[in-house]
Amino acid sequence: MCGIVGYIGPRNVKDVVVGGLAKLEYRGYDSAGVAALADGNIRIVKAVGRLANLEEKLAQMPISGHVAIGHTRWATHGKPSDENAHPHQDCSGRFAIVHNGIVENYLSLREELVALGHEFRSETDTEVVAHLIEEMYNGDLFETMIAVGKRIRGAYALVVMAKDHPDEMIAIRRASPMIIGLGEKENFVASDIPAILEYTRDIYVMEDGEMAVLRRDGVECFTMDGEPVKKEVYHVTWDAVSAERGGYPHFMLKEIHEQPRAVRDTLRGRVSDDLSRVELPELGLAEEDIRAIDRIHIVACGTSWHAGLVGKAAIETFARIPVNVEIASEYRYADPIVTDRTLILAITQSGETADTLAAMREMKKRGVRVVAITNVVGSSAAREADSTIVTWAGPEIAVASTKAYTTQLVALYLLAVRFGLARGTLAEEKAREVLAALDDLPQVVEQVLDTAPQIESFAKRYKDAHDTFFIGRGMDYAVSLEGALKLKEISYIHAEAYAAGELKHGTLALITDGVPVIALAMQPELYEKTLSNIVEVKARGAFVLGLTWVGNEDLEKTVDEVIYLPKTMPLLAPVAAVIPLQLLAYYAAVARGNDVDKPRNLAKSVTVE
Protein backbone atom coordinates (compact mmCIF):
# COMPACT_ATOMS: atom_id res chain seq x y z
CA MET A 1 0.00 0.00 0.00
CA CYS A 2 2.13 2.76 -1.29
CA GLY A 3 2.10 5.65 -3.73
CA ILE A 4 4.09 5.76 -6.93
CA VAL A 5 4.95 8.64 -9.25
CA GLY A 6 7.09 8.52 -12.38
CA TYR A 7 7.97 11.32 -14.77
CA ILE A 8 9.75 11.67 -18.08
CA GLY A 9 10.07 15.12 -19.57
CA PRO A 10 11.76 18.50 -19.38
CA ARG A 11 10.47 19.81 -16.05
CA ASN A 12 12.36 19.82 -12.77
CA VAL A 13 11.95 16.14 -11.90
CA LYS A 14 12.20 16.72 -8.16
CA ASP A 15 9.27 19.15 -8.20
CA VAL A 16 7.07 16.85 -10.27
CA VAL A 17 7.85 13.66 -8.38
CA VAL A 18 7.94 15.01 -4.83
CA GLY A 19 4.89 17.22 -5.53
CA GLY A 20 3.05 14.15 -6.83
CA LEU A 21 4.06 12.09 -3.82
CA ALA A 22 2.65 14.78 -1.54
CA LYS A 23 -0.73 14.22 -3.17
CA LEU A 24 -0.39 10.47 -2.57
CA GLU A 25 0.71 10.51 1.04
CA TYR A 26 -2.78 9.29 1.94
CA ARG A 27 -1.72 5.93 0.53
CA GLY A 28 0.90 5.44 3.21
CA TYR A 29 3.65 7.50 4.68
CA ASP A 30 6.31 5.74 6.67
CA SER A 31 9.16 6.55 4.29
CA ALA A 32 9.69 8.02 0.84
CA GLY A 33 12.30 8.18 -1.86
CA VAL A 34 13.16 9.30 -5.39
CA ALA A 35 15.49 8.12 -8.13
CA ALA A 36 16.57 10.31 -11.03
CA LEU A 37 18.68 9.52 -14.05
CA ALA A 38 21.24 12.12 -15.09
CA ASP A 39 24.60 11.95 -16.89
CA GLY A 40 24.36 8.19 -17.25
CA ASN A 41 23.86 7.59 -13.52
CA ILE A 42 20.89 6.82 -11.31
CA ARG A 43 20.92 8.86 -8.15
CA ILE A 44 18.67 7.86 -5.26
CA VAL A 45 17.64 9.79 -2.16
CA LYS A 46 15.43 8.17 0.52
CA ALA A 47 14.27 9.06 3.99
CA VAL A 48 12.31 7.28 6.68
CA GLY A 49 9.27 9.17 8.02
CA ARG A 50 7.13 11.79 6.38
CA LEU A 51 7.78 13.30 2.98
CA ALA A 52 9.13 16.43 4.69
CA ASN A 53 12.17 14.35 5.77
CA LEU A 54 12.85 13.45 2.15
CA GLU A 55 12.50 17.08 1.13
CA GLU A 56 15.04 18.09 3.77
CA LYS A 57 17.49 15.53 2.42
CA LEU A 58 16.86 16.64 -1.14
CA ALA A 59 17.75 20.19 -0.15
CA GLN A 60 21.22 18.88 0.82
CA MET A 61 21.53 16.31 -1.97
CA PRO A 62 19.69 17.73 -4.99
CA ILE A 63 18.68 15.49 -7.89
CA SER A 64 18.20 16.38 -11.52
CA GLY A 65 17.57 14.70 -14.86
CA HIS A 66 14.72 14.02 -17.24
CA VAL A 67 13.51 10.67 -15.93
CA ALA A 68 12.56 10.06 -12.32
CA ILE A 69 10.50 7.79 -10.14
CA GLY A 70 9.31 8.29 -6.58
CA HIS A 71 7.54 6.37 -3.88
CA THR A 72 5.82 6.86 -0.58
CA ARG A 73 5.71 3.67 1.46
CA TRP A 74 3.37 1.93 3.88
CA ALA A 75 5.38 -0.96 5.24
CA THR A 76 4.35 -4.53 4.51
CA HIS A 77 7.62 -6.48 4.30
CA GLY A 78 10.30 -4.93 6.47
CA LYS A 79 10.06 -2.13 9.01
CA PRO A 80 10.00 1.54 7.99
CA SER A 81 13.66 2.50 7.45
CA ASP A 82 15.91 4.22 4.93
CA GLU A 83 17.07 0.82 3.62
CA ASN A 84 13.55 -0.48 3.12
CA ALA A 85 12.31 2.74 1.50
CA HIS A 86 11.92 2.62 -2.29
CA PRO A 87 13.28 3.01 -4.96
CA HIS A 88 15.22 -0.26 -4.85
CA GLN A 89 18.15 -1.24 -7.02
CA ASP A 90 19.92 -4.32 -8.30
CA CYS A 91 23.58 -5.10 -7.42
CA SER A 92 25.02 -3.14 -10.33
CA GLY A 93 22.90 -0.02 -9.79
CA ARG A 94 21.78 -0.12 -13.42
CA PHE A 95 18.08 -0.39 -12.58
CA ALA A 96 15.79 1.34 -10.11
CA ILE A 97 12.22 0.36 -9.31
CA VAL A 98 9.27 1.48 -7.25
CA HIS A 99 6.49 -0.91 -6.33
CA ASN A 100 3.04 -0.87 -4.77
CA GLY A 101 1.64 -4.25 -3.74
CA ILE A 102 3.09 -7.52 -2.56
CA VAL A 103 5.31 -9.98 -4.41
CA GLU A 104 3.90 -13.18 -2.96
CA ASN A 105 6.70 -15.50 -4.10
CA TYR A 106 9.48 -13.16 -2.99
CA LEU A 107 11.03 -15.64 -0.53
CA SER A 108 11.67 -18.34 -3.11
CA LEU A 109 12.87 -15.74 -5.62
CA ARG A 110 15.19 -14.25 -3.04
CA GLU A 111 16.71 -17.64 -2.24
CA GLU A 112 17.21 -18.30 -5.93
CA LEU A 113 18.84 -14.92 -6.51
CA VAL A 114 21.07 -15.14 -3.43
CA ALA A 115 22.28 -18.54 -4.69
CA LEU A 116 23.16 -16.79 -7.95
CA GLY A 117 25.29 -14.30 -6.02
CA HIS A 118 22.93 -11.33 -5.68
CA GLU A 119 23.38 -9.23 -2.57
CA PHE A 120 20.31 -7.80 -0.90
CA ARG A 121 20.28 -4.53 1.00
CA SER A 122 16.70 -4.43 2.29
CA GLU A 123 14.10 -6.72 3.86
CA THR A 124 11.50 -5.87 1.25
CA ASP A 125 9.72 -8.12 -1.21
CA THR A 126 10.31 -5.42 -3.83
CA GLU A 127 14.07 -5.71 -3.98
CA VAL A 128 13.81 -9.19 -5.50
CA VAL A 129 12.29 -7.59 -8.59
CA ALA A 130 15.29 -5.31 -9.07
CA HIS A 131 17.67 -8.29 -8.87
CA LEU A 132 15.43 -10.37 -11.08
CA ILE A 133 15.57 -7.66 -13.74
CA GLU A 134 19.37 -7.61 -13.46
CA GLU A 135 19.46 -11.39 -13.76
CA MET A 136 17.12 -11.60 -16.73
CA TYR A 137 18.25 -8.47 -18.59
CA ASN A 138 19.07 -9.20 -22.24
CA GLY A 139 19.72 -5.67 -23.45
CA ASP A 140 16.05 -5.08 -24.23
CA LEU A 141 14.24 -3.63 -21.19
CA PHE A 142 10.76 -4.21 -22.61
CA GLU A 143 11.40 -7.88 -23.33
CA THR A 144 13.06 -8.27 -19.96
CA MET A 145 10.03 -6.85 -18.17
CA ILE A 146 7.71 -9.25 -20.00
CA ALA A 147 9.89 -12.11 -18.79
CA VAL A 148 10.10 -10.70 -15.24
CA GLY A 149 6.30 -10.31 -15.16
CA LYS A 150 5.99 -14.03 -15.73
CA ARG A 151 8.19 -14.82 -12.73
CA ILE A 152 6.52 -12.70 -10.07
CA ARG A 153 3.24 -13.56 -8.38
CA GLY A 154 1.00 -11.29 -6.34
CA ALA A 155 -0.31 -7.77 -6.64
CA TYR A 156 1.87 -5.06 -8.03
CA ALA A 157 2.13 -1.75 -9.73
CA LEU A 158 5.78 -1.41 -10.74
CA VAL A 159 7.75 1.29 -12.48
CA VAL A 160 11.31 0.66 -13.63
CA MET A 161 13.98 2.92 -15.05
CA ALA A 162 17.37 1.85 -16.34
CA LYS A 163 20.74 3.53 -16.82
CA ASP A 164 21.07 2.11 -20.33
CA HIS A 165 17.60 3.32 -21.32
CA PRO A 166 17.64 7.02 -20.43
CA ASP A 167 14.71 7.81 -22.70
CA GLU A 168 12.11 5.42 -21.32
CA MET A 169 10.43 4.07 -18.27
CA ILE A 170 8.31 0.91 -18.03
CA ALA A 171 5.22 0.48 -15.88
CA ILE A 172 3.43 -2.79 -15.15
CA ARG A 173 0.14 -3.26 -13.37
CA ARG A 174 -1.33 -6.37 -11.84
CA ALA A 175 -4.08 -5.75 -9.26
CA SER A 176 -2.61 -2.56 -7.74
CA PRO A 177 -3.94 0.72 -9.15
CA MET A 178 -2.01 2.76 -11.70
CA ILE A 179 -2.77 5.55 -14.15
CA ILE A 180 -0.74 7.19 -16.92
CA GLY A 181 -0.84 10.96 -17.38
CA LEU A 182 -0.48 12.18 -20.95
CA GLY A 183 1.32 15.45 -21.59
CA GLU A 184 2.99 17.39 -24.41
CA LYS A 185 6.53 16.06 -24.76
CA GLU A 186 6.24 14.68 -21.24
CA ASN A 187 4.42 11.80 -19.60
CA PHE A 188 3.57 10.67 -16.11
CA VAL A 189 2.67 7.51 -14.26
CA ALA A 190 1.11 7.42 -10.80
CA SER A 191 -0.96 5.38 -8.39
CA ASP A 192 -3.76 7.94 -8.49
CA ILE A 193 -4.95 10.98 -10.41
CA PRO A 194 -4.30 13.78 -7.84
CA ALA A 195 -0.56 13.17 -8.22
CA ILE A 196 -0.49 14.46 -11.80
CA LEU A 197 -3.55 16.70 -12.02
CA GLU A 198 -1.43 19.83 -11.84
CA TYR A 199 0.10 18.91 -15.21
CA THR A 200 -2.49 17.03 -17.22
CA ARG A 201 -6.13 15.97 -17.21
CA ASP A 202 -5.78 13.33 -19.92
CA ILE A 203 -5.10 9.88 -18.58
CA TYR A 204 -5.07 6.19 -19.36
CA VAL A 205 -6.40 3.96 -16.62
CA MET A 206 -4.15 0.90 -16.67
CA GLU A 207 -6.08 -2.34 -16.50
CA ASP A 208 -5.02 -5.45 -14.69
CA GLY A 209 -2.27 -7.26 -16.59
CA GLU A 210 -1.20 -4.27 -18.69
CA MET A 211 2.15 -2.64 -19.13
CA ALA A 212 3.18 0.70 -20.59
CA VAL A 213 6.34 2.12 -22.11
CA LEU A 214 6.61 5.83 -21.38
CA ARG A 215 8.82 8.09 -23.48
CA ARG A 216 8.88 11.87 -23.69
CA ASP A 217 6.95 11.87 -26.93
CA GLY A 218 4.42 9.13 -26.26
CA VAL A 219 3.09 6.20 -24.30
CA GLU A 220 2.50 2.73 -25.68
CA CYS A 221 0.42 0.17 -23.83
CA PHE A 222 0.65 -3.61 -24.04
CA THR A 223 -0.60 -6.78 -22.46
CA MET A 224 1.87 -8.57 -20.21
CA ASP A 225 2.70 -10.69 -23.24
CA GLY A 226 3.71 -7.65 -25.22
CA GLU A 227 0.62 -7.44 -27.46
CA PRO A 228 -0.25 -3.78 -28.21
CA VAL A 229 -3.40 -2.47 -26.45
CA LYS A 230 -5.38 0.51 -27.68
CA LYS A 231 -6.35 2.70 -24.74
CA GLU A 232 -9.13 5.27 -24.46
CA VAL A 233 -8.12 8.66 -23.11
CA TYR A 234 -10.10 9.50 -19.96
CA HIS A 235 -10.46 13.24 -19.42
CA VAL A 236 -10.56 14.17 -15.74
CA THR A 237 -13.12 16.88 -15.08
CA TRP A 238 -12.86 17.32 -11.33
CA ASP A 239 -11.04 20.22 -9.94
CA ALA A 240 -7.65 19.97 -8.22
CA VAL A 241 -8.80 22.57 -5.69
CA SER A 242 -11.53 20.21 -4.50
CA ALA A 243 -8.74 17.95 -3.32
CA GLU A 244 -7.13 20.70 -1.26
CA ARG A 245 -8.02 21.68 2.30
CA GLY A 246 -10.10 24.69 1.31
CA GLY A 247 -9.38 26.80 4.35
CA TYR A 248 -9.95 24.17 7.04
CA PRO A 249 -7.10 23.20 9.35
CA HIS A 250 -7.48 19.54 8.37
CA PHE A 251 -8.95 17.58 5.49
CA MET A 252 -11.10 15.65 7.94
CA LEU A 253 -12.87 18.78 9.19
CA LYS A 254 -13.32 20.00 5.63
CA GLU A 255 -14.78 16.65 4.64
CA ILE A 256 -17.14 16.58 7.64
CA HIS A 257 -18.41 20.00 6.61
CA GLU A 258 -18.78 18.94 2.99
CA GLN A 259 -21.44 16.40 3.92
CA PRO A 260 -24.51 18.50 3.04
CA ARG A 261 -23.06 18.90 -0.47
CA ALA A 262 -21.95 15.30 -0.71
CA VAL A 263 -25.36 13.97 0.34
CA ARG A 264 -27.09 16.35 -2.09
CA ASP A 265 -24.82 15.26 -4.96
CA THR A 266 -25.39 11.58 -4.24
CA LEU A 267 -29.16 12.14 -4.36
CA ARG A 268 -29.03 14.38 -7.42
CA GLY A 269 -30.86 13.01 -10.44
CA ARG A 270 -31.76 9.82 -8.61
CA VAL A 271 -35.09 10.81 -7.10
CA SER A 272 -37.93 11.77 -9.46
CA ASP A 273 -39.20 15.35 -9.14
CA ASP A 274 -42.51 14.16 -7.67
CA LEU A 275 -40.58 12.13 -5.07
CA SER A 276 -42.25 8.91 -6.19
CA ARG A 277 -39.45 6.95 -7.88
CA VAL A 278 -35.76 6.20 -7.61
CA GLU A 279 -33.75 6.35 -10.82
CA LEU A 280 -30.73 4.07 -10.74
CA PRO A 281 -30.31 2.99 -14.36
CA GLU A 282 -26.64 2.31 -13.69
CA LEU A 283 -27.71 -0.73 -11.64
CA GLY A 284 -28.53 -2.44 -14.92
CA LEU A 285 -31.26 -4.49 -13.22
CA ALA A 286 -34.70 -4.91 -14.74
CA GLU A 287 -37.79 -5.28 -12.51
CA GLU A 288 -37.77 -9.05 -12.93
CA ASP A 289 -34.05 -9.22 -12.01
CA ILE A 290 -34.79 -7.36 -8.78
CA ARG A 291 -37.75 -9.60 -8.03
CA ALA A 292 -35.60 -12.68 -8.59
CA ILE A 293 -33.09 -11.73 -5.86
CA ASP A 294 -33.68 -13.88 -2.80
CA ARG A 295 -30.64 -12.94 -0.68
CA ILE A 296 -28.13 -10.13 -0.52
CA HIS A 297 -24.62 -10.40 0.86
CA ILE A 298 -23.05 -7.05 1.65
CA VAL A 299 -19.24 -7.30 1.72
CA ALA A 300 -17.06 -4.47 2.98
CA CYS A 301 -14.41 -3.47 5.52
CA GLY A 302 -14.25 -0.94 8.37
CA THR A 303 -16.44 2.09 7.97
CA SER A 304 -17.93 0.73 4.76
CA TRP A 305 -18.93 -2.39 6.70
CA HIS A 306 -20.64 -0.16 9.25
CA ALA A 307 -22.55 1.47 6.40
CA GLY A 308 -23.56 -2.03 5.33
CA LEU A 309 -25.21 -2.63 8.72
CA VAL A 310 -27.51 0.34 8.12
CA GLY A 311 -28.05 -0.84 4.54
CA LYS A 312 -29.19 -4.21 5.80
CA ALA A 313 -31.90 -2.61 7.93
CA ALA A 314 -33.05 -0.40 5.05
CA ILE A 315 -33.15 -3.24 2.51
CA GLU A 316 -34.85 -5.67 4.86
CA THR A 317 -37.42 -3.05 5.89
CA PHE A 318 -38.28 -1.77 2.42
CA ALA A 319 -37.55 -4.69 0.12
CA ARG A 320 -37.98 -7.65 2.50
CA ILE A 321 -34.87 -9.40 1.14
CA PRO A 322 -32.73 -11.13 3.77
CA VAL A 323 -29.33 -9.46 3.98
CA ASN A 324 -26.06 -10.70 5.51
CA VAL A 325 -23.41 -8.08 6.21
CA GLU A 326 -20.00 -9.67 5.87
CA ILE A 327 -16.47 -8.54 6.66
CA ALA A 328 -14.75 -8.99 3.31
CA SER A 329 -11.54 -10.53 4.69
CA GLU A 330 -13.60 -13.24 6.42
CA TYR A 331 -16.16 -13.74 3.72
CA ARG A 332 -13.82 -14.79 0.96
CA TYR A 333 -12.53 -17.74 2.96
CA ALA A 334 -15.88 -18.73 4.48
CA ASP A 335 -17.20 -20.64 1.49
CA PRO A 336 -20.44 -18.66 1.59
CA ILE A 337 -23.66 -20.21 0.36
CA VAL A 338 -24.70 -18.34 -2.77
CA THR A 339 -26.95 -19.13 -5.70
CA ASP A 340 -27.78 -17.44 -8.98
CA ARG A 341 -30.43 -15.51 -7.06
CA THR A 342 -27.90 -14.00 -4.64
CA LEU A 343 -26.76 -10.42 -5.12
CA ILE A 344 -23.40 -9.25 -3.78
CA LEU A 345 -23.22 -5.61 -2.75
CA ALA A 346 -19.59 -4.59 -2.36
CA ILE A 347 -19.21 -1.29 -0.51
CA THR A 348 -15.83 0.39 -0.83
CA GLN A 349 -15.06 4.08 -0.78
CA SER A 350 -11.71 3.74 -2.52
CA GLY A 351 -12.73 0.86 -4.76
CA GLU A 352 -9.24 -0.54 -4.17
CA THR A 353 -9.53 -2.37 -0.83
CA ALA A 354 -7.80 -5.69 -1.46
CA ASP A 355 -10.08 -7.77 0.80
CA THR A 356 -13.25 -6.40 -0.76
CA LEU A 357 -11.90 -6.87 -4.28
CA ALA A 358 -10.87 -10.43 -3.47
CA ALA A 359 -14.36 -11.23 -2.16
CA MET A 360 -15.89 -9.67 -5.28
CA ARG A 361 -13.62 -11.67 -7.56
CA GLU A 362 -14.40 -14.90 -5.74
CA MET A 363 -18.14 -14.30 -6.16
CA LYS A 364 -17.77 -13.33 -9.80
CA LYS A 365 -15.90 -16.56 -10.37
CA ARG A 366 -18.94 -18.35 -8.99
CA GLY A 367 -21.19 -16.50 -11.40
CA VAL A 368 -22.88 -14.33 -8.76
CA ARG A 369 -23.91 -10.80 -9.75
CA VAL A 370 -21.86 -8.09 -8.04
CA VAL A 371 -22.94 -4.48 -7.58
CA ALA A 372 -20.30 -2.09 -6.23
CA ILE A 373 -21.01 1.05 -4.23
CA THR A 374 -17.88 3.16 -4.52
CA ASN A 375 -16.70 6.74 -4.47
CA VAL A 376 -14.02 6.36 -7.12
CA VAL A 377 -14.98 6.25 -10.75
CA GLY A 378 -12.58 4.05 -12.65
CA SER A 379 -11.47 2.22 -9.49
CA SER A 380 -10.90 -1.54 -9.61
CA ALA A 381 -14.23 -2.21 -7.87
CA ALA A 382 -16.08 -0.02 -10.35
CA ARG A 383 -14.45 -1.70 -13.31
CA GLU A 384 -14.81 -5.26 -12.09
CA ALA A 385 -18.37 -5.18 -10.73
CA ASP A 386 -21.31 -6.02 -13.00
CA SER A 387 -22.64 -2.57 -12.20
CA THR A 388 -21.75 0.32 -9.93
CA ILE A 389 -23.50 2.98 -7.91
CA VAL A 390 -21.14 5.89 -7.46
CA THR A 391 -21.34 7.96 -4.28
CA TRP A 392 -20.57 11.53 -5.21
CA ALA A 393 -18.68 12.45 -2.07
CA GLY A 394 -15.67 13.76 -4.06
CA PRO A 395 -12.09 12.80 -3.18
CA GLU A 396 -11.73 11.87 0.47
CA ILE A 397 -8.20 12.64 1.61
CA ALA A 398 -8.31 12.28 5.42
CA VAL A 399 -7.66 8.69 6.38
CA ALA A 400 -10.74 8.62 8.62
CA SER A 401 -13.76 8.21 6.41
CA THR A 402 -16.60 10.68 6.97
CA LYS A 403 -18.41 11.94 3.87
CA ALA A 404 -17.87 8.59 2.17
CA TYR A 405 -19.86 6.90 4.95
CA THR A 406 -22.84 9.25 4.82
CA THR A 407 -23.01 9.03 1.04
CA GLN A 408 -22.79 5.24 1.21
CA LEU A 409 -25.83 5.36 3.48
CA VAL A 410 -27.67 7.52 0.96
CA ALA A 411 -26.82 5.12 -1.88
CA LEU A 412 -28.08 2.20 0.23
CA TYR A 413 -31.35 3.97 1.08
CA LEU A 414 -31.91 4.68 -2.61
CA LEU A 415 -31.22 1.10 -3.53
CA ALA A 416 -33.55 -0.16 -0.77
CA VAL A 417 -36.39 2.04 -2.00
CA ARG A 418 -35.73 1.06 -5.62
CA PHE A 419 -35.86 -2.63 -4.68
CA GLY A 420 -38.90 -2.18 -2.42
CA LEU A 421 -40.89 -0.51 -5.19
CA ALA A 422 -39.89 -3.12 -7.77
CA ARG A 423 -40.86 -5.96 -5.46
CA GLY A 424 -44.09 -4.36 -4.27
CA THR A 425 -42.97 -4.57 -0.63
CA LEU A 426 -42.86 -0.79 -0.22
CA ALA A 427 -46.16 1.02 -0.71
CA GLU A 428 -45.98 4.02 -3.02
CA GLU A 429 -47.15 6.31 -0.28
CA LYS A 430 -44.47 5.10 2.10
CA ALA A 431 -41.86 5.44 -0.67
CA ARG A 432 -42.85 9.08 -1.11
CA GLU A 433 -42.46 9.65 2.60
CA VAL A 434 -38.98 8.08 2.59
CA LEU A 435 -37.91 9.99 -0.51
CA ALA A 436 -39.16 13.26 0.95
CA ALA A 437 -37.15 12.55 4.10
CA LEU A 438 -34.09 11.73 1.97
CA ASP A 439 -34.59 14.96 0.06
CA ASP A 440 -34.48 16.84 3.39
CA LEU A 441 -31.25 15.19 4.53
CA PRO A 442 -28.82 17.87 3.24
CA GLN A 443 -30.59 20.50 5.39
CA VAL A 444 -30.68 18.11 8.35
CA VAL A 445 -26.94 17.59 8.02
CA GLU A 446 -26.38 21.35 7.89
CA GLN A 447 -28.28 21.80 11.14
CA VAL A 448 -26.37 18.98 12.79
CA LEU A 449 -23.09 20.71 11.95
CA ASP A 450 -24.21 23.58 14.19
CA THR A 451 -23.56 21.31 17.18
CA ALA A 452 -19.79 21.53 16.51
CA PRO A 453 -18.97 24.09 19.28
CA GLN A 454 -20.78 22.01 21.93
CA ILE A 455 -18.93 18.89 20.83
CA GLU A 456 -15.60 20.70 20.74
CA SER A 457 -16.12 21.81 24.33
CA PHE A 458 -17.00 18.24 25.43
CA ALA A 459 -13.98 16.83 23.55
CA LYS A 460 -11.61 19.28 25.27
CA ARG A 461 -12.90 18.23 28.68
CA TYR A 462 -12.73 14.52 27.93
CA LYS A 463 -9.55 14.37 25.89
CA ASP A 464 -7.64 12.49 28.60
CA ALA A 465 -10.14 9.66 28.92
CA HIS A 466 -8.66 6.17 28.61
CA ASP A 467 -11.83 4.37 27.63
CA THR A 468 -15.11 5.47 26.15
CA PHE A 469 -18.25 3.47 25.52
CA PHE A 470 -20.80 4.12 22.80
CA ILE A 471 -24.20 2.57 23.33
CA GLY A 472 -27.43 2.43 21.36
CA ARG A 473 -30.08 0.08 20.05
CA GLY A 474 -31.04 -0.74 16.47
CA MET A 475 -29.75 1.89 14.05
CA ASP A 476 -28.15 3.68 17.00
CA TYR A 477 -26.02 0.62 17.64
CA ALA A 478 -24.83 0.57 14.01
CA VAL A 479 -23.84 4.25 14.34
CA SER A 480 -22.19 3.57 17.73
CA LEU A 481 -19.84 1.12 16.03
CA GLU A 482 -18.81 3.80 13.58
CA GLY A 483 -18.43 6.42 16.35
CA ALA A 484 -16.15 4.11 18.33
CA LEU A 485 -14.01 3.32 15.28
CA LYS A 486 -13.62 7.03 14.47
CA LEU A 487 -12.57 7.87 18.04
CA LYS A 488 -10.05 5.01 18.19
CA GLU A 489 -8.43 5.64 14.85
CA ILE A 490 -7.68 9.32 15.21
CA SER A 491 -7.73 10.19 18.91
CA TYR A 492 -6.19 6.84 20.03
CA ILE A 493 -8.65 6.74 22.94
CA HIS A 494 -9.83 3.19 23.47
CA ALA A 495 -13.51 2.96 22.58
CA GLU A 496 -16.07 0.19 22.44
CA ALA A 497 -19.55 0.15 20.98
CA TYR A 498 -22.24 -1.95 22.55
CA ALA A 499 -25.80 -2.75 21.78
CA ALA A 500 -27.24 -0.94 24.82
CA GLY A 501 -29.09 -4.03 26.06
CA GLU A 502 -25.93 -6.12 25.92
CA LEU A 503 -23.85 -4.16 28.47
CA LYS A 504 -25.32 -5.97 31.44
CA HIS A 505 -24.02 -9.26 30.05
CA GLY A 506 -20.45 -8.41 30.98
CA THR A 507 -19.19 -4.99 29.95
CA LEU A 508 -21.02 -3.15 32.71
CA ALA A 509 -18.12 -4.26 34.94
CA LEU A 510 -15.97 -1.65 33.17
CA ILE A 511 -18.27 1.26 33.95
CA THR A 512 -16.87 3.14 36.93
CA ASP A 513 -16.84 6.73 38.18
CA GLY A 514 -16.40 9.26 35.42
CA VAL A 515 -16.09 6.83 32.50
CA PRO A 516 -17.53 8.66 29.49
CA VAL A 517 -20.47 6.95 27.82
CA ILE A 518 -21.92 8.32 24.61
CA ALA A 519 -25.55 7.20 24.55
CA LEU A 520 -27.47 7.39 21.29
CA ALA A 521 -31.22 7.67 21.74
CA MET A 522 -32.41 8.59 18.23
CA GLN A 523 -34.98 5.80 17.79
CA PRO A 524 -38.32 6.76 19.40
CA GLU A 525 -39.61 3.19 19.37
CA LEU A 526 -36.61 1.98 21.33
CA TYR A 527 -36.27 5.06 23.53
CA GLU A 528 -37.60 3.65 26.78
CA LYS A 529 -35.49 0.52 26.58
CA THR A 530 -32.38 2.57 25.78
CA LEU A 531 -33.16 4.89 28.67
CA SER A 532 -33.17 1.94 31.09
CA ASN A 533 -29.68 1.03 29.90
CA ILE A 534 -28.54 4.64 30.31
CA VAL A 535 -29.87 4.56 33.89
CA GLU A 536 -27.80 1.41 34.47
CA VAL A 537 -24.53 3.13 33.47
CA LYS A 538 -25.41 6.32 35.36
CA ALA A 539 -25.92 4.21 38.49
CA ARG A 540 -22.30 2.99 38.11
CA GLY A 541 -20.97 6.55 37.95
CA ALA A 542 -20.59 7.04 34.17
CA PHE A 543 -20.53 10.52 32.70
CA VAL A 544 -23.16 10.29 29.98
CA LEU A 545 -23.37 12.43 26.88
CA GLY A 546 -26.75 11.71 25.27
CA LEU A 547 -27.76 12.25 21.64
CA THR A 548 -31.45 12.55 20.92
CA TRP A 549 -33.96 14.30 18.69
CA VAL A 550 -35.01 17.91 19.21
CA GLY A 551 -38.00 17.97 21.52
CA ASN A 552 -37.09 14.94 23.62
CA GLU A 553 -36.14 16.90 26.74
CA ASP A 554 -36.90 13.85 28.84
CA LEU A 555 -33.32 12.62 28.34
CA GLU A 556 -31.94 15.63 30.24
CA LYS A 557 -33.38 14.19 33.45
CA THR A 558 -31.04 11.21 33.26
CA VAL A 559 -27.84 12.16 31.45
CA ASP A 560 -25.15 14.75 32.17
CA GLU A 561 -25.23 16.51 28.83
CA VAL A 562 -27.48 16.29 25.76
CA ILE A 563 -26.87 17.03 22.10
CA TYR A 564 -30.12 17.65 20.25
CA LEU A 565 -30.31 16.65 16.60
CA PRO A 566 -33.05 17.40 14.09
CA LYS A 567 -35.74 14.75 14.01
CA THR A 568 -35.81 12.59 10.92
CA MET A 569 -37.20 9.21 9.95
CA PRO A 570 -35.61 6.71 12.42
CA LEU A 571 -34.10 4.60 9.64
CA LEU A 572 -32.40 7.72 8.22
CA ALA A 573 -31.24 8.98 11.63
CA PRO A 574 -27.72 7.45 11.21
CA VAL A 575 -26.88 10.21 8.70
CA ALA A 576 -27.55 12.82 11.38
CA ALA A 577 -26.28 10.88 14.39
CA VAL A 578 -22.88 9.99 12.96
CA ILE A 579 -21.84 13.61 12.44
CA PRO A 580 -21.48 14.57 16.14
CA LEU A 581 -19.45 11.37 16.57
CA GLN A 582 -17.16 12.31 13.67
CA LEU A 583 -16.75 15.76 15.23
CA LEU A 584 -16.08 14.25 18.65
CA ALA A 585 -13.29 12.08 17.24
CA TYR A 586 -11.90 15.07 15.34
CA TYR A 587 -11.85 17.51 18.26
CA ALA A 588 -10.52 14.88 20.69
CA ALA A 589 -7.67 14.12 18.27
CA VAL A 590 -6.89 17.84 17.86
CA ALA A 591 -7.00 18.38 21.63
CA ARG A 592 -4.52 15.51 22.07
CA GLY A 593 -2.20 16.99 19.44
CA ASN A 594 -2.54 14.09 17.01
CA ASP A 595 -1.95 14.16 13.29
CA VAL A 596 -5.65 14.06 12.46
CA ASP A 597 -5.49 13.44 8.73
CA LYS A 598 -2.76 10.83 8.95
CA PRO A 599 -3.27 8.69 12.03
CA ARG A 600 -0.44 6.40 13.02
CA ASN A 601 -0.24 2.92 11.45
CA LEU A 602 -3.07 3.57 8.99
CA ALA A 603 -3.42 4.35 5.32
CA LYS A 604 -6.28 5.58 3.22
CA SER A 605 -6.40 2.84 0.71
CA VAL A 606 -5.76 -0.67 2.01
CA THR A 607 -4.47 -2.52 -1.02
CA VAL A 608 -3.00 -5.47 0.87
CA GLU A 609 -4.94 -8.39 2.32
Ligand code: F6R
Ligand atom coordinates in the same frame (compact mmCIF):
# COMPACT_ATOMS: atom_id res chain seq x y z
C1 F6R B 1 -12.08 4.23 8.72
C2 F6R B 1 -11.89 3.85 7.33
C3 F6R B 1 -11.69 2.42 7.01
C4 F6R B 1 -12.25 2.09 5.62
C5 F6R B 1 -11.86 0.67 5.22
C6 F6R B 1 -12.48 0.27 3.89
O1 F6R B 1 -12.29 5.59 8.87
O2 F6R B 1 -11.87 4.68 6.47
O3 F6R B 1 -12.23 1.59 7.99
O4 F6R B 1 -13.64 2.24 5.66
O5 F6R B 1 -10.47 0.57 5.13
O6 F6R B 1 -12.10 1.14 2.90
P1 F6R B 1 -12.89 1.24 1.53
O7 F6R B 1 -14.25 1.79 1.82
O8 F6R B 1 -12.07 2.13 0.68
O9 F6R B 1 -13.01 -0.15 0.99
